[in-house]
Amino acid sequence: MKLVKVHITLKEGVLDPQGKAVQGSLNTLGYNKVKEVRVGKFMELTMEDDANVEEQIEEMCNQLLANPVIENYEYTVEEGVTQ
Amino acid sequence: MKFAVVVFPGSNCDRDMYYAAKDALGEEADLIWYKEANLDGYDAILIPGGFSYGDYLRSGAIASTSDIVTQLKQQAEKGVPILGVCNGFQILLESGLLPGAMLRNQNLKFMCHFEELVVENNQTIFTSEYEQEEIVSIPIAHNEGNYYCDDETRAKLEENNQIVFTYKTNPNGSVSDIAGIINEKGNVLGMMPHPERAVEALLSSDDGLKLFQSMLVNWREKHVAGA
Numbered sequence: 397m398k399l400v401k402v403h404i405t406l407k408e409g410v411l412d413p414q415g416k417a418v419q420g421s422l423n424t425l426g427y428n429k430v431k432e433v434r435v436g437k438f439m440e441l442t443m444e445d446d447a448n449v450e451e452q453i454e455e456m457c458n459q460l461l462a463n464p465v466i467e468n469y470e471y472t473v474e475e476g477v478t479q
Numbered sequence: 480m481k482f483a484v485v486v487f488p489g490s491n492c493d494r495d496m497y498y499a500a501k502d503a504l505g506e507e508a509d510l511i512w513y514k515e516a517n518l519d520g521y522d523a524i525l526i527p528g529g530f531s532y533g534d535y536l537r538s539g540a541i542a543s544t545s546d547i548v549t550q551l552k553q554q555a556e557k558g559v560p561i562l563g564v565c566n567g568f569q570i571l572l573e574s575g576l577l578p579g580a581m582l583r584n585q586n587l588k589f590m591c592h593f594e595e596l597v598v599e600n601n602q603t604i605f606t607s608e609y610e611q612e613e614i615v616s617i618p619i620a621h622n623e624g625n626y627y628c629d630d631e632t633r634a635k636l637e638e639n640n641q642i643v644f645t646y647k648t649n650p651n652g653s654v655s656d657i658a659g660i661i662n663e664k665g666n667v668l669g670m671m672p673h674p675e676r677a678v679e680a681l682l683s684s685d686d687g688l689k690l691f692q693s694m695l696v697n698w699r700e701k702h703v704a705g706a
Contacts, residue, residue, distance in 0.1 A: 411585070413583050413586070413625075414583055460536070463580050465579060465629075466627055
């Protein structure tokens with residue numbers, strides 16, 4: 397089994413109103429050094445071993461997990477625990 | 480004229496859409512469950528608003544992977560008019576039938592109120608009954624209506640007159656004040672405001688009715704002899 401960790405982030409230049417609100421709250425709490433927050437998504441996929449695992453992840457990210465118009469993705473593939 | 484209203488799990492404006500086509504416009508309409516839908520034989524397809532699949536992942540993302548979208552693409556290819564409103568617009572974007580994507584409203588609020596729209600292009604099968612630059616009052620109801628596309632796409636939309644409706648006062652942060660866009664071929668329209676909620680005076684505005692009337696007039700001109 398493989399454990400795939402996918403990080404999805406908003407592309408540079410795409411406004412992140414949610415991140416702005418979180419930044420505002422952190423500043424209100426006194427963390428004045430925080431100058432920007434960008435909110436993204438993290439997903440873990442447990443997959444059966446496959447020779448083309450990376451190719452499949454790319455496809456899944458482009459087709460569904462991320463929206464390439466507004467989002468970037470990165471991923472890592474680790475050995476997962478066989479259940 | 481026969482309309483199909485596609486119903487997804489979580490659609491909640493399907494009945495309003497049905498009412499607009501069937502009662503306000505006075506034409507035939509069917510509500511069809513997305514899994515059983517056969518879109519052959521319909522003269523126009525309406526994708527209603529709501530929260531398909533609870534807006535999981537991104538608004539419209541899960542619905543855009545369903546089989547019905549394959550059918551939608553085939554019908555779009557054939558030239559059948561397709562109107563997606565609110566979540567319907569989001570589904571059209573996620574499925575690639577229209578360019579761009581939706582972000583959360585700039586003020587992070589769900590907004591539900593009437594907005595004044597400008598008809599930017601009345602040379603479409605959806606807007607021919609409006610005057611060019613006509614100001615119409617149509618309600619919005621969304622949390623993710625902040626339309627985004629890159630500069631290249633925006634330039635292309637402007638160049639091809641694909642921006643059909645803009646907000647007079649931008650409520651959500653959309654680029655170029657975009658409220659609705661059409662595909663290059665001119666038969667797929669997506670818009671965040673709800674024309675189906677403004678089809679008779681009792682609903683505070685009947686400005687949305689002309690959109691459905693435009694669809695009817697254009698269908699008749701094409702398909703009914705002597706119309």
